Amino acid sequence: MRLFISVLLVACAFAQTPYDTTIKPSTTSRDIPVNRGSAALWQSLKKLHTRASLIMITAHPDDEDGGMLTYESRGKGTRVALLTLNRGEGGANVMSPDYFDALGLVRTQELLEAGRYYGVDQYWTRVVDYGFSKTMEESIKSWTRDRVLYDVVRVVRVVRPLVITSVFIGGPSDGHGNHQTAGAMAQAVFKAAGDPNVFPDQIRAGLESLGRR
Amino acid sequence: MKDYARAPFFGRTQLSTDLEIPEGTYDPILGASYVQVAREGLGYQKSQNGGGNIPKAGMVMSGYHRFGSTVDVPAKEKDFFEGIDTSLAGIASLAKGGDAGFLSEGLRKMNAAVEEATAKFSAIEPSRSAPALANGMKETIRADRGC
Numbered sequence: 001m002r003l004f005i006s007v008l009l010v011a012c013a014f015a016q017t018p019y020d021t022t023i024k025p026s027t028t029s030r031d032i033p034v035n036r037g038s039a040a041l042w043q044s045l046k047k048l049h050t051r052a053s054l055i056m057i058t059a060h061p062d063d064e065d066g067g068m069l070t071y072e073s074r075g076k077g078t079r080v081a082l083l084t085l086n087r088g089e090g091g092a093n094v095m096s097p098d099y100f101d102a103l104g105l106v107r108t109q110e111l112l113e114a115g116r117y118y119g120v121d122q123y124w125t126r127v128v129d130y131g132f133s134k135t136m137e138e139s140i141k142s143w144t145r146d147r148v149l150y151d152v153v154r155v156v157r158v159v160r161p162l163v164i165t166s167v168f169i170g171g172p173s174d175g176h177g178n179h180q181t182a183g184a185m186a187q188a189v190f191k192a193a194g195d196p197n198v199f200p201d202q203i204r205a206g207l208e209s210l211g212r213r
Numbered sequence: 214m215k216d217y218a219r220a221p222f223f224g225r226t227q228l229s230t231d232l233e234i235p236e237g238t239y240d241p242i243l244g245a246s247y248v249q250v251a252r253e254g255l256g257y258q259k260s261q262n263g264g265g266n267i268p269k270a271g272m273v274m275s276g277y278h279r280f281g282s283t284v285d286v287p288a289k290e291k292d293f294f295e296g297i298d299t300s301l302a303g304i305a306s307l308a309k310g311g312d313a314g315f316l317s318e319g320l321r322k323m324n325a326a327v328e329e330a331t332a333k334f335s336a337i338e339p340s341r342s343a344p345a346l347a348n349g350m351k352e353t354i355r356a357d358r359g360c
Contacts, residue, residue, distance in 0.1 A: 034243050034250055038336040042242045045334060045342065048327045048349070052299040062258045065219055066251030067236030068275050072293070075240060075247050093260045103260065110258040117254025163293045165277065166218045169228060173221040183218055190216040190281050210214065 032116055034074065043119075046077030053079040055161040057152065057186040058168070059178035060088035060129060061111035065167050066118050073119030081159045082120045083152065084111065085182050090129035104129070123159070125151035133177030136170070136184060143181070149192060152185045156193040157207040164190055214283045215293065220276035230276035232290040237273030242336065248273045300324065319356025323349050 033039070054072055058064050064082055072078040089104030098106050108124075115122050127143045140148075156164065168174040168183030192198045196209040203209060220230045236248040243250060249267050256265035277293075279286070284296040298306065301324040305317045326349030330342040 034245075038339045039242050041339045041342065042334060042336070045327065045331045049301070049324070049331065050299045051301060051304050052294050052297075054293060062255065062261045065236075065275055066255050067248035067273060068219075068234045068277075070251040070254075071234055071236040071238065071247040074243065074250065075238060078294075088261075091261065094263050095260045098260075106260050107258070110260060113257040114251075114254035117250050117257075162214055162297055162299070164214070164216045165293070169218045169221060169226065169278070171226065173223065173226050186218060187216060187280050190214070194214075 035116070043074050043077070046075075047079065048077075050077045051079075051162075052076065053081075053159070053161045054163040054165060055081040055083055055156060055159050057083045057085075057164065057166045057182055057189070059085045059176065059182040060091060061107040061114075062088070063167055063179065063182070064114075064118070065165075066114065068165075069118040069120055079161075080118070080120045081123060081155075081161065082115060082118070083123045083125070083155050083159075085125050085148065085152075085178060085185075086127050086129040087124065088129050090131040121159075123155045125155070127151070129178065135172075135177045136180035137177070139177040139181040148181060148185055149188055150199055152189045153193050153199055154202055154207065156189050157202060157210065160210060215279065215286070215297070216281040217277040217279050217293065220278050228278040229288075231279040231288065232277045232293065234275045234277065234293075235272060236275050237268075237271055239270065246270060246273075301327070315359055316356060319352060322352040323356065326352055 052072075056064055056069060061084060063084070069080050069082065073080040087104035088107040089100050091103065091107070093099060093103050093106070096106070112122065125148060127148055130142055133139055133142075164186055166183050166186035168179045168186070170180055170183030170185075170187055172180070174180045174183050194210040196203050198209075217232065218228075220228055236251070237246050239246045240250075245253075249270070252265055252267045255262070256267070258265070279290070282296070286296045297303075301320045302317065304320055305313050308316055326345050330345035330349065333341045333345060335341045
């Protein structure tokens, strides 16, 4: 019995979802169906056959184009990351009386759960969702441009994607000022992450600029 | 390297749709389309949508505008990675200077192992892929050690 339990624990510890890029302990007792059995192996084979990589940059949990992320990760074998600027703690809540920091915790867990289905690695920056704003200028006034860009550049230098995407274009049609800022950052990081003179402390700390790839 | 944003659903913009992602594509191994799998996940964001809806089977396209590219690409693309070598052999292009010959050979062997494992894949007998994957692991370790 002891041997059986030991084998079971080892198997659980090294159970891998198809989009995992490192060996790490399992955080779930039973993974979702699309991450199990032959389906998981088929997706892993796709991922082993390509170096394609992509990041999506959004503002809040639920902004993401989950269909595209899932198509790329599970359908094409692309290594996919999702960077969300904040936790959406300034938003609405239709399910419980949690707001602000408590809502940020709820929405973080919700996005992590959604990400299991998309098949993505997830990242956030340090900026806070302070509530609704109409323009990018309002968001930048609260956060400062350098603070947001610093974190976005850092994540892109860590993930090193071949393709950067956003659901936002960095203009008024994005609506919320946080959305406009996410769109603008997704364009700014395209050049900034490749320039070693931008945030050189990150380079000194061991990250590499992306260069021309 | 390339940079895109999803073409806006509304608002007055002059942005072109340079690429459309067929996220409604059905995956017979998963038994659902990619957007259906995604919406099941989105449904867990209950604080915002109360549970969400899973769409019926059928094609759903998601349009993207290209803001920048460091590689030559046509005006209309079929894939985010058009013009980029995403094969395993393409990894060798990241090696700057020095003798990368061993790397190209190692990547070629790794790729051959993956293709063999894929060719032998069986949903009802997945272990058929195991020998080729084991060989690929050995080739990966060998290339990592530079021998």
